[in-house]
Every structure is written in structure tokens, then in C-alpha cells.
Amino acid sequence: MAQSGRKPIPISGAGLASLLLAQSLKRAGIPFRIFERDASISFRAQGYRLRLSNEGLDAIESALGPEAFQRFWERCGKTGGSGFAAIDAITGADITERPKNTDQGKAVDSEARGSLLSREGKIVGIARGEMRKLFMSGCESFVHWSHTIMGYELTSSGVHAIFADGSKSVEGEMLIGGEGIYSRVAKQVSQGKIKTYDTGARGIHGQAPSTAFKGLGEGVWRLTDSTRADRKVFVITNVRPGDMDDPDVQFGWTLGAQPGVVNPPNNDYSMVGKPAADIAKTLTANWHSRVKPLFDNMVESEAAFWKITCSTPSGVPEWPNEPRVTVIGDAVHSMTPAGGIGANTAVRDSALLGRLIAEAGGYKDGVTAAYEKEMRVYASEAVKASYGMATAQFDVKLDENSATV
Incomplete structure (x- = not known):
């Protein structure tokens, strides 16, 4: 049950990382709202089958808890x-x-x-689509479809998400950008330092x-x-x-x-x-x-x-921390499919950030800084490995002058 009197945490995007984070917050009783640009979960193709590493499975189990993870495990091949x-x-x-x-x-x-x-x-x-449905289970009433977040506005006591039509969300304690490689939240919070290359x-x-x-x-x-x-x-x-x-x-x-x-x-x-x-x-x-x-x-x-x-092959960049705003998953570290690393890194983000917010009882100064410090280490290693394998498999070459998406 959500803690009474707390402002919700807006989450941008209803992808895997965002939904798993929502599950973690729900277990901790911390209110949240998810805003997704698509009209429904079946609006577009859900992509390919995902392979889960030990680290990925540990993160999912940590976020879902024993009972929900057992249901998830039973559906895995x-x-x-x-x-x-x-x-x-x-x-x-x-x-x-x-x-x-x-x-x-x-x-x-x-x-x-x-x-x-x-x-x-x-x-x-x-399958990615099945995984997404499992992560959404129990969170359906908190997902607002056809809402595209274009940025945010900080206030003296929180943050508003700004939608494509110019309207704003209710004031939230924090804003989490998890809307993938085209994330406007990521661009704003990192001051353009987060880049995704084509x-x-x-x-x-x-x-x-x-x-x-x-x-x-x-x-x-x-x-x-x-x-x-x-x-x-x-x-x-x-x-x-x-x-x-x-x-x-x-x-x-x-x-x-x-x-x-x-x-x-x-x-x-x-x-x-x-x-x-x-x-x-x-x-x-x-x-x-x-x-x-x-x-x-x-x-x-x-x-x-x-x-x-792929994100910058040298790893996740540094940017001045904003205590009320951070990013997870592909929004901060897009990867090639080589090695199947991307989704496993994204769910690690969800579990880490969810745990830190739960331990703090909601927003607390220092939470996003602690998350970003730890995330940068494992995510940078993952991006480098993914790019290295893709170079061998796809003959791709990137540098700072390559085209971005």
C-alpha cells in the first residue's frame, strides 16, 4: 500500500526497466505513475527473445520478491x-x-x-513481450498510455513532467527517465552528455x-x-x-x-x-x-x-547530479545486441535504484547520486563489452563524430 501523503514518482516509459522499477516501488509502498507514449502494450512489435544472465536474474528476483519471481521463473525457458x-x-x-x-x-x-x-x-x-507483461502485472492502473514526456520542470519541493501537448503531471518527488534511446529526460538531465549513436x-x-x-x-x-x-x-x-x-x-x-x-x-x-x-x-x-x-x-x-x-563506447558519461531526476535502462546506456548484455544491465538499474529509494522511504537527497555512481561502473563495462563484440560481428565503427539518434 502506498505511503499516505507522499507525492508520486513519475516514471517516463513503460519498458522493461521502468516496469521492474515500478514493481520494486510497489513492494515498498512508494507511490508512482508511469507515462508511456504508446497507446497500449500491444501497440508495436515487442522485439526478440532475451537471454538472462546471473546478474540479470538476481536483479529481477530482488525487485519482484520471492513469490512474483517464482511466477516469472516458471515462464522462462x-x-x-x-x-x-x-x-x-x-x-x-x-x-x-x-x-x-x-x-x-x-x-x-x-x-x-x-x-x-x-x-x-x-x-x-x-520473450521480451511476455517479460513486459509479467513486469506490468499489478501495475496496470498506474500506467497512463499516450503520454509522451518531453522534459521536466523542477520546483522548490519536487518536479513536474512536461508532456508533448504542453501540459504537466502532478508534482512528483522524483522523475525517472526510462523511455529508451530517444529519452528527452536523459538529454535534459545530462545536459546533452548522454548520446546514443546509430x-x-x-x-x-x-x-x-x-x-x-x-x-x-x-x-x-x-x-x-x-x-x-x-x-x-x-x-x-x-x-x-x-x-x-x-x-x-x-x-x-x-x-x-x-x-x-x-x-x-x-x-x-x-x-x-x-x-x-x-x-x-x-x-x-x-x-x-x-x-x-x-x-x-x-x-x-x-x-x-x-x-x-550504442551509447558512447567509452562508457556512461559524467554529468552534474540532479537529486530529483535520473535515468535507467536504454535511456542512459543503449547497447548493441551482441552478447545479450543490454536488458540484463537495464534490470540491474531497476533493482539498484528501487532498493535505494525503498531504503530511503522515497525521495532523499543523495539517492540519485549513489545510484549513478554505482551504475556508471557496471554499465560502462557492459557498454564497452557490447561495442567490442559488435565491432567483430557487425564491422561497426564509432567515434565522437558519428551520427546520433
Whole structure:
């Protein structure tokens, strides 16, 4: 139950980090409100399946508490196998142990395989959309849809969120920006120091009936097509046990490519479905029969484009702390999908900030400073690792003069 007399904490965005933070605040009895630009939870594609590390699972358990975490754990898939197995998409051959050209490449590949395993020696994963619904459970009445936060206004005793139509939220104790890579809160609070770069690389999310994955078998797989130096394409997919004979169950895959290979028509990322499916089918047209069913049998309506972005590769920047405003998740540290690090880092933000606010009983001077100090350490390490792996996988190169989103 919310503490009577306390002003609510506005949270910008209803993504994973924001919703998990809300769960933590709800458990502590601290009032909050979530403002989301979309019209509903099903307004747009929810993205790919997420792999959860030990650190990510620990953070989720800390924020949800024992009972809610048990429900979450029961919905997660637990995949066995040898870790990150690789397949040559053209020949269908296993190439997991193929030596890399450099020692750095070997280290990156080994690190990526090892980081997949978490509890019970399994690779634990869950669809992003399902994870979001679980994190929203019990918070539905506190989510205000179709509200885009454009910034904030500090007062002598709190903060107002400012919406796109010029109206303001009720005065809150604090404001938490968790609205992703286009966060206006992040830009304002960091005085422009938080930057998200467009790597130029692009991808496509897709789904197919689980029966299409029989040629792979259980495990986490990377399908690689490097037949052309200027058109490297790869696909990541997680094949869970027990469902490969049920055509009513769908598994997801994520296709990524180096800059210039995947280009949505008119550069329109809201143009999902068949346009994205057609590009995926074209790029995989000559792939081996072992893997081609993933694309030949894909559910076209579920295909969606995505940009591959990354925060400043050197890590989370410093900015003058604002005691009543801070940022979490992609709003402060966007990462490439390499290594599956981004979501795990975001939920660590939620658990850390939620714990600090709960311990303080709500707003208290020093809470956001303590959060940002600790967050910068693990998030900077994560951004560097994510960018390093993406450099090897996508051939992306960033510097301070690269285009931002």
C-alpha cells in the first residue's frame, strides 16, 4: 500500500526497466505513475527473445520478491546444449570451434558463449513481450498510455513532467527517465552528455513455427553468412526443448547485418510485416536447407525492422547530479545486441535504484547520486563489452563524430 501523503514518482516509459522499477516501488509502498507514449502494450512489435544472465536474474528476483519471481521463473525457458553453437548458413555445417583471425576475436567468442549460462547450468530466456507483461502485472492502473514526456520542470519541493501537448503531471518527488534511446529526460538531465549513436547496422526480428527449427535442435545458435565481405549477415535463435513438434508454438529469431545491408523502404521503421519479411527472405534465399525453413515458414505479420544503436563506447558519461531526476535502462546506456548484455544491465538499474529509494522511504537527497555512481561502473563495462563484440560481428565503427539518434 502506498505511503499516505507522499507525492508520486513519475516514471517516463513503460519498458522493461521502468516496469521492474515500478514493481520494486510497489513492494515498498512508494507511490508512482508511469507515462508511456504508446497507446497500449500491444501497440508495436515487442522485439526478440532475451537471454538472462546471473546478474540479470538476481536483479529481477530482488525487485519482484520471492513469490512474483517464482511466477516469472516458471515462464522462462531453460535451454540446454553447448552454449553458443555456430552454423555456416550456406553449407549447414557446424563451425562452433572454427578459429578466429585474431586473439581478440577468440576472446570475444569465448566470452559470448560463457556469458549465456546462468542458473541450473542452463541458458535462461524469455520473450521480451511476455517479460513486459509479467513486469506490468499489478501495475496496470498506474500506467497512463499516450503520454509522451518531453522534459521536466523542477520546483522548490519536487518536479513536474512536461508532456508533448504542453501540459504537466502532478508534482512528483522524483522523475525517472526510462523511455529508451530517444529519452528527452536523459538529454535534459545530462545536459546533452548522454548520446546514443546509430551504428548504421540494421536487423530484422522474425518468428516461425517451432517445427521449422528441427534442423537445429536444442541450443542457442548463431547462423553466419560471410560469403561476401560487404554483406555479412547473421541470425541468432534460441531453440527450447519440448516444443519442436508443436506447429502452434512459435520460436523467434533475430537477423543482423553490417551497415548498408538491411534498409527498410523509405527508411520507415514503422513499416513492419511483409516489407521486413521480404528482405529477410531475400537475404537468406541461398541458405542451406537445415536453416532455410526458419525464413520460408516465417509468420510475415510478425517481422519487424530494428536499428542497432550504442551509447558512447567509452562508457556512461559524467554529468552534474540532479537529486530529483535520473535515468535507467536504454535511456542512459543503449547497447548493441551482441552478447545479450543490454536488458540484463537495464534490470540491474531497476533493482539498484528501487532498493535505494525503498531504503530511503522515497525521495532523499543523495539517492540519485549513489545510484549513478554505482551504475556508471557496471554499465560502462557492459557498454564497452557490447561495442567490442559488435565491432567483430557487425564491422561497426564509432567515434565522437558519428551520427546520433
